[in-house]
Amino acid sequence: MTRIIVVGGGAGGLELVTKLGRTLGRKGRAKVTLVDRKASHLWKPLLHEVATGSLDEGVDALSYRAHAKNHHFDFQMGSLKDIDRARKVITLSELKDEHDELLMPGRELEYDILIMALGSTSNDFNTPGVREHCIFLDSTDQASKFRTEMNNEFLKLHAKHGHGSVDIAIVGAGATGVELSAELHNAVKELRTYGFGDLDSSKLNVNLIEAGERILPALPTRISSAAHQELTKLGVNVRTTTMVTEACPDGLMTKEGEKIPAQIMVWAAGIKAPDFVKNIAGLETNRINQLIVKETLQTTLDDDVFVIGDLAQCTQADGSFVPPRAQAAHQMASRAFSNIVAKLNGRELKPYVYKDKGSLVSLSKFSTVGSLMGNLTKGSMMIEGRIARVVYISLYRLHQMALHGVFKTALIILMGRINRVLRPNLKLH
Numbered sequence: 001m002t003r004i005i006v007v008g009g010g011a012g013g014l015e016l017v018t019k020l021g022r023t024l025g026r027k028g029r030a031k032v033t034l035v036d037r038k039a040s041h042l043w044k045p046l047l048h049e050v051a052t053g054s055l056d057e058g059v060d061a062l063s064y065r066a067h068a069k070n071h072h073f074d075f076q077m078g079s080l081k082d083i084d085r086a087r088k089v090i091t092l093s094e095l096k097d098e099h100d101e102l103l104m105p106g107r108e109l110e111y112d113i114l115i116m117a118l119g120s121t122s123n124d125f126n127t128p129g130v131r132e133h134c135i136f137l138d139s140t141d142q143a144s145k146f147r148t149e150m151n152n153e154f155l156k157l158h159a160k161h162g163h164g165s166v167d168i169a170i171v172g173a174g175a176t177g178v179e180l181s182a183e184l185h186n187a188v189k190e191l192r193t194y195g196f197g198d199l200d201s202s203k204l205n206v207n208l209i210e211a212g213e214r215i216l217p218a219l220p221t222r223i224s225s226a227a228h229q230e231l232t233k234l235g236v237n238v239r240t241t242t243m244v245t246e247a248c249p250d251g252l253m254t255k256e257g258e259k260i261p262a263q264i265m266v267w268a269a270g271i272k273a274p275d276f277v278k279n280i281a282g283l284e285t286n287r288i289n290q291l292i293v294k295e296t297l298q299t300t301l302d303d304d305v306f307v308i309g310d311l312a313q314c315t316q317a318d319g320s321f322v323p324p325r326a327q328a329a330h331q332m333a334s335r336a337f338s339n340i341v342a343k344l345n346g347r348e349l350k351p352y353v354y355k356d357k358g359s360l361v362s363l364s365k366f367s368t369v370g371s372l373m374g375n376l377t378k379g380s381m382m383i384e385g386r387i388a389r390v391v392y393i394s395l396y397r398l399h400q401m402a403l404h405g406v407f408k409t410a411l412i413i414l415m416g417r418i419n420r421v422l423r424p425n426l427k428l429h
Helices: 011-025 044-052 064-070 140-159 175-194 221-234 326-344 386-404 406-422
Strands: 002-007 030-036 074-077 080-084 089-092 102-104 107-110 113-116 166-171 204-209 237-239 244-248 251-254 259-261 264-267 302-307 358-363 367-372 381-384
Touching: 002 011, 011 030, 011 064, 011 326, 011 386, 030 064, 044 140, 044 175, 044 386, 064 074, 113 326, 140 166, 140 175, 140 264, 166 175, 166 251, 175 204, 175 221, 175 358, 221 237, 221 358, 302 326, 326 386, 386 406
Parallel strands: 002 030, 002 113, 030 074, 113 302, 166 204, 166 264, 204 237
Antiparallel strands: 080 089, 089 107, 244 251, 251 259, 358 367, 367 381
16 A cells, blocks of 8 residues: 655645545555644634734644544654655654653654645744744744733733833734734724723834835735735834844844834744755755755655645746745645646656736735736736635635535534624634
């Protein structure tokens, strides 16, 4: 029986292992295993909502073990340590709890086909003080840390009867930074209804800092401008062409020598693959540790190792690289699945072609802006407001349907509607 291991349960990895389990695993054609260092999955584009309390990760997170049971694959909790391509085994590090007690020993897992889907982490570009003083929104743990610190600062302000302000600095005006900036103002608006009557947007000072000339640099200028205007209306201080050179305990230093004060600092300025991936198993990597793949999503040096999602450097026909987006991970999961099945059946593997479906940025409940059909040669269609919000939410629903199917996703949506009645609009604990 073919042994297939998927390392990383992010958007692409979980969709792929679910498809493999439903088809090859259920029919006994392959033993399918998912490896992840966490026990549960949450769609990464939602982390800014977890950070502000708009989303309860305890309700929306998916248990890997329960999902594995329902979709005919095995789940192994652990962190990848090494790959031995000659012996076709991966090594997992030992797993310890917060008290440094051993939960799981280090172990080896054998594979015939390995899929790397570890995703990406924030890139601090070795800026002094960032790792010590900034929060990275890479995981639910970090998002929860932000929420705790934010709520503590609002409590301190409330104790002072509203005298002073809560200063939050966000470095990096990509989708994460922009969406978090807007979501913070929504959080203040909601908190007013939960006993914080002395809070309003004037007490929240959000600095969104971008080294480039405009926010959302990966998106068309018209979308960037629309988002900039909306954020300014909300009261966000958008600072472009501003480079941060150091993070201090009480603020950020810029290249011009200015200090931007902040009680809470978030770093969302770039991505890279995890450091331990650099040259792992002798595979070819780039300067941000991504594994370089062929057009079939196989690594350049080993046809039995596939890579999908943010971890893959995949070159498009025009010479540019596939962008690190959730839609790319979703598309790669589908192509990797069909190529793995083709490989097992001795058929020819097909190249992966990225299809840009457009980009959407949610400005919380205030607005949503973006473009659709970005792959059309005649240009894209800009949308905003209620229609854009519906489309933005539908992207998450498509992810859920890939994992659960249409019927269960409909039940999840219904449960969400009920929870809107039963639960507070913000997670307050």
